Amino acid sequence: MNKLDKHEKRHIRLQICELLDSHCHTCPERIKYRSTVCLQVCPVSQEMRQLAALLEGDSPADPQPREPVVEQAQNTQKRKGRWSAEEVFYLWHHRKVLTIDELANRLNREPKAVYEKLKQLLQKGGISDAG
Known part of the structure; x- marks a missing residue:
């Protein structure tokens, strides 16, 4: 060293x-x-x-x-329901770097759910309106 x-x-x-x-x-x-x-x-x-x-x-x-909390549960059932602030933050800031499938895998969510949440965020103009 x-x-x-x-x-x-x-x-x-x-x-x-x-x-x-x-x-x-x-x-x-x-x-x-x-x-x-x-x-x-x-x-x-x-x-x-x-x-x-x-x-x-x-x-x-x-x-x-x-590791982000959103990435810890890789081998369990896919998460459903309400998105945490950390998940939304991660999704928003990695949307241009990772594919929907990669985001879904890292967030332990279904690709369709990731796509729909991202679509919702884009319609709202970003995460400043999301909660």
Whole structure:
């Protein structure tokens, strides 16, 4: 394990500050849901955790952020009913990155339910109106 010098550490701290300033400071989900969503599903939060792990002397591949609650129940019956705020957040922020089938698998929901929820969110204009 090679040690970081003070300039490298400073650069990492500045990257974390930049993420906080550019994303977290104005993030409506952070304000609405507090830190629950940030800690569980936000990709920016995961990136900051990886940077922090570098400062702590861990390898960036070593830290395993807590799996989001929405991804924990993979081998059980598909979820039905009301969507949690975390599920809605995850769906909204991964809609352009993952397919409907991938989202359904990660959210432990039927693809049709994921499609319908996403359609509903799009009609409402995003997650700021969803709850």
